[in-house]
Amino acid sequence: MMYLEIKNLEISFPTPKGKYTAVRNIDLEIKKGEIVSIIGHSGCGKSTIMNAVGGMLTPTKGTVTINGQPVKGPGPDRGIVFQNYSLLPWLTVYENIFQAVDAAVKNKTRDEKKEITEKYIKMVGLSSHREKLPKQMSGGMKQRVAIARAFAINPDMLLLDEPFGALDALTKGDMHIELLKLWNLENRSKTIIMVTHDIEEAIFLSDRIVVMTDGPAATIREIEELHLPRPRNKKEIVSMPEYKIIRERLLSLLMDKVEIDQADFYQAAEVEVG
Template identity: 80%
Template sequence: MSYLKIENMEISFNTPKGRFVAVKDVNLDIAKGEIVSIIGHSGCGKSTILNAISGMLYPAKGTVTLAGKQIKGPGPDRGIVFQNYSLLPWLTVYENIFQAVDAALVLTSKAEKKELVEKYLKMVNLWEHREKFPKQISGGMKQRTAIARAFAINPDVLLLDEPFGALDALTKGSLHIELLKMWNLTQRSKTIVMVTHDIEEAVFLSDRIVVMNNGPAATIREIEEVNLPRPRNKKDIVNMEEYKIIRERLLSLLMDKVEIDEKDFFKEKAA
C-alpha cells in the first residue's frame, strides 16, 4: 500500500493570457521510508509537485493523499527545507530550531524540546555554534541548521527543494552523508522527497528517481529504480556498473531536450 500517493494530479494557474497548466496527469506512489528524487529541466514542475505535497498548492484536478488522508493544506506531518535556508536572521542557530520545535510540538514539555534541539544540533555538528546568528556562519552551516530544524519537528515526510544547490561540492557531499545518517537514525521511517538538478546527488541519495518531461503541462516521463546497496559510500558506488548505467540513462533522458533545442535554434537561424 502506498504511503504518499499522487493520483491524476493537475495544477494550473489563471494568468492575464489565460489558463496556464504547470503539470498534468501526474501519478506517483511513494512507500513509507522511501527516498525519491524529482529531476528535470527548469520549468518542468518539480517544485510545483513538491508544493502540492506540502499543501501550499491545491490541485485543480486529482488528489494528493498521505497515509490515506487527502492533503488539503500545510501541516506538521510535512517538513520543508529550501535552497535559501529560510532562517530568521535575528535568532541564533539554537533559537531558529527551538522556535520551530516549540510551534510544532505544542504538547511536548519545554525540557523535552530543549533535549530535541540539543540532540539535532549535535547530530549536524553545530552544538559549538549554537549561539551564533545566521550572518556569522557559512552557507553549509546554515543548511545544516535548516536540516536539523526539519528533523527536530519530527515530520513523517521531509520535502527538500534543491537544498544543496548553492553549496560547493565538498560541503554538498558532507551534507549528503549527514542527511543519510539522520535518516538511518529514524530506522529509515521518514519519507523523503527531493527536487534536484544534480544527477549524481539523486543517484547517491535515492531509492527511485522521477524524471519529468518539459513544461508547460509537464508530466512524469520515466521513473528509474536505484538498486544500489545501502549504506552507500560515494567512493565505492561511483565505480559500480549499476551506478554508471543509471547515470548514463538519466543523462540521456535530460540531454534529449538540449539536442531538440539546438536543432530548433539552427533551423530558425537558417530561415
Template identity: 75%
Template sequence: MQLNTEIMSYLKIEDLEIAFKTPKGRYVAVQNINLDVDKGEIISIIGHSGCGKSTILNAVAGMVQPTGGSVLLNGKKVKGPGPDRGIVFQNYSLLPWLCVYQNIYQAVDAALKTEDKADKHARVEQYLKMVGLWDHREKYPKQISGGMKQRVAIARAFAIDPEVLLLDEPFGALDALTKSSLHIELLKMWNLTQRSKTIIMVTHDIEEAIFLSDRIVVMNNGPASTIREIENVHLPRPRNKKETVNMPEYKVIRERLLNLLVDKVVIDDSELYKEEQAA
C-alpha cells in the same frame, strides 16, 4: 462480502494537475502526475527548469492546491500545510534575529505543542549535535557559512519529527565538498530514524539524485509537464560515496539519466530550429 485487497500507498499522487490563471490565460504547470511512494523511501524529482518539479513538491506540502487530481498521505487528502511534512528550501529560511539554537527551538515549540519543554530542549540539542553545530548554537545566521546554515535548516526539519521531509534543491547553492558532506549527514539522520522518514527531493544534480535516492522521477519539459520515466536505483545501502560512484550500476544509471535529459534538449532544439526556418 468482497474484501478490498488493494494496498493503499503511504503517499499517493493521483492524476495531479496544477494550473494557474495568468493575464494570457490558463497556464498548466503539470498534468497527469501519478506517483506512489512507500514509507521510508527517498525519491528525487529531476528535470529541466520550468518542468514543474517544485510545483509537485508544493502540492505535497499543501502550499499549492491541485486544480485536478489529489495528493493523499496515509489515506487522507492533503488540504494544506501540516506538521507531518517538513520543508527545507535552497535559501535556508532562517530567522536572522534568532541564533542557531533559537531557530530550531522555535520550530520545535510550534510543531510539538504537547511535548514537555525539557524534551523540546533535549531534541534541539540532539539534532544540533547530529549536524555538528552544537558549539555554534549561539551564533546568528550572519555569523555562519552557507553550509552551516543548511545544516541548521536540515536539523530543524528533522527536529520537528515530520513523517515526510520535502527538500527543494537544498544543496544547490553549495560548493561540491560541502554538498558531499551534507549528503552524508542527511543519510546519517535518515538512518537514525530507522529509515522511517519519507524524503522527496527536487534537484538538478543527477549525481546527487542517484547517490541519495531509491527512485528518480524524470520530468518532461513544461508547460503541462508529465512524468517521462521513473528510474529505480538498486544501489546497496549504506552508501559510501567513493565506492558508490565507481559501481557499474551507478555509471549505467547516470548514463541513462543523462541520455533522457540531453535527448529532450536535442528534441526541443530541433523543434526550435524548425520554427526559425519556417519564420
C-alpha cells in the same frame, strides 16, 4: 495502501492569456521511508508537485493523499527545507531550531523541547556554533541548521526543494552524508522527497528517481529504480556498473531536450541568415 499517493494530478493557474497548466496527469506512489528525487529541466513542475504534497497548492484536478487522507494544507507531518535556508536572521542556531520545535511539538514540556533542540544541533555538528546568527555562518552551516530544524519537529515526511543547490561540491557532499546519517538514525522511517537538478546527487541519495518531461503541462516521463546497496559510499558506488548505467540513462533522458533546442537554434539561425 501506499504512504503517499498522487493520482491524476493537475495544477493550473489563471493568467491574462488564459489558463496555464504547470503539470498534468501526475500519478505517483511512494512508500513509507523511501527517498525519491524529482529531476528535470527548469520549468518542468518539480517544485509544483512538491508544493502540492506540502499543501501549499491546491490541485486543479486529481488528488494527493497521505495515509489515505487528502492533503488540505500544510501540516507538522511534513517538514520543508528550501535552498535559501529560510532561517530567521535575528535568531541564533539554537533559537531557530527551538522555535520550530516549540511551535510544532505540542505534547512535550519546555525542558523536553530543549533536549530535542540540543540533540539535533549535536547531530549536525553545530554544538560549538549554537549561539551564532545566520550572518555569522557559511552556507553549509546554515543548511545544517535548516535540516536539523526539519528533523527536530519529527515530521513523517521531508520535502527538500533544491536544498544543496547553492553549495560548493565539497560542502554538498558533506551535506549528503549528514542527511543520510539523520535518516539512518531515524531507522529510515522518514519519507524524503527531493527536487534537484543534480543527477549524481539524486543517484547517491535516492531509492527512485522521477524524471519529468518539459513544461508547460509537464508530466512524468519515466521513473527509474535504483538498487545500489545501503549504506552508500560515494567512492565505491561510482565504480559500480549499475551506477554507470543509471547515470547514462538519466543523462540521455535529460540531454534529449538540449539536442532538440540546439537543432531549433541552428535551424532558426540558417533561416535568419538566408
